[in-house]
Amino acid sequence: MNKKTDTAITSLSSDSHKDVPWWNRSVIGEDSLVEDLLGKFSKQEVSESALFLHNREMTDLKVFAKTAEAIDNEKFGQEEFLIFVKMQYLLRKGINEYQGLYESLQLLKVAIDAKDCFISIDQAELRYRGTKQQEFYEFVESLLSDHENKAAFREQVHMRLADLLPQIKTEEGRTALQNYAKYLDQLSDNELGLKLLSLFKTYELADYSILRVISELIQSLGKRDLLDFKGLVALVRVNYGLFEKLQAIIGLSERQSTPETYGLMIQFIALANRHGISHLKFDELIKVMKKWYKPYQAVIGIRQEHPPSEYKQPKEFKEAIPGVEIYEKYKKWLTDKKTGMVFIDFGDDH
Numbered sequence: 001m002n003k004k005t006d007t008a009i010t011s012l013s014s015d016s017h018k019d020v021p022w023w024n025r026s027v028i029g030e031d032s033l034v035e036d037l038l039g040k041f042s043k044q045e046v047s048e049s050a051l052f053l054h055n056r057e058m059t060d061l062k063v064f065a066k067t068a069e070a071i072d073n074e075k076f077g078q079e080e081f082l083i084f085v086k087m088q089y090l091l092r093k094g095i096n097e098y099q100g101l102y103e104s105l106q107l108l109k110v111a112i113d114a115k116d117c118f119i120s121i122d123q124a125e126l127r128y129r130g131t132k133q134q135e136f137y138e139f140v141e142s143l144l145s146d147h148e149n150k151a152a153f154r155e156q157v158h159m160r161l162a163d164l165l166p167q168i169k170t171e172e173g174r175t176a177l178q179n180y181a182k183y184l185d186q187l188s189d190n191e192l193g194l195k196l197l198s199l200f201k202t203y204e205l206a207d208y209s210i211l212r213v214i215s216e217l218i219q220s221l222g223k224r225d226l227l228d229f230k231g232l233v234a235l236v237r238v239n240y241g242l243f244e245k246l247q248a249i250i251g252l253s254e255r256q257s258t259p260e261t262y263g264l265m266i267q268f269i270a271l272a273n274r275h276g277i278s279h280l281k282f283d284e285l286i287k288v289m290k291k292w293y294k295p296y297q298a299v300i301g302i303r304q305e306h307p308p309s310e311y312k313q314p315k316e317f318k319e320a321i322p323g324v325e326i327y328e329k330y331k332k333w334l335t336d337k338k339t340g341m342v343f344i345d346f347g348d349d350h
Helices: 002-019 033-041 048-071 079-093 102-113 115-127 131-146 150-167 171-188 193-202 209-219 229-238 240-245 259-305 324-333
Strands: none
Touching: 048 259, 048 324, 079 102, 079 259, 102 115, 102 193, 102 209, 102 259, 115 171, 115 193, 115 209, 131 150, 131 171, 131 193, 150 171, 171 193, 209 240, 209 259, 229 240, 229 259, 240 259, 259 324
């Protein structure tokens, strides 16, 4: 008991000298005036090299912070926009119900965006059935096995087109083949476009118009509350047969092919349509903040290595760190309060 009592009293005594007037404190000994003075005068100076590095990193931070502040927008703080940002993160990381959906969703989005090309290609193949046209269609289909090499695909298509055009008798037939090649070029602008065409042909989906129906369904959402997930799933259930036809093409398993999965997909695409431009600007902001984060770490590290208890603090160490408000704001907004999951990576996600 005495030991505990002595410890408590000693601890209290060591802290209480701060409240004792200087004229009542001893000149020498523990907690004395001399000890305080020696402590103050014995603190080390921050080295010139450390101060140079600190100031150099602070200069970079000021530049990045100024750029970030110019990009930052109050729209980024809206609930629906933040939900969309979180969905992007979960999809890319494949977390929870978004596991394994990223590429499938990208394929669906590209299919819907390029629906007019697919429909035009299909209509050309059905309408223009001449020998040379069919030869061209078959040649294109054979090239799709190497659809990842877009440049080679385009070059070979146009070389074959140049060979065949003089052999086609009618102007209408030549124009049809030229338009067909034009639609192929448009598809190949997107890295997934040719892959989709290859998949459509592999699975022999004859009715491309379902893409237009699904697109119209998404467009019909208009100003609807896109966070009403139950309502979106109910909408999918009414049109479930259409979505099922796309299952194999967009790479969904039997287990994944559910109204809930397609509900997530149309929710994401509708949010992308609504917030696409803002999200491009937000991506710019994050790119800047990732550049900002490295000098930020350096400044924090230098200050921590030179604490005020051991070092005399230069005025530069007391300056606020530029850009830290933006970093902390989005870190707070995009952190789940219950789980602690952070839905953003500024460069500290290792």
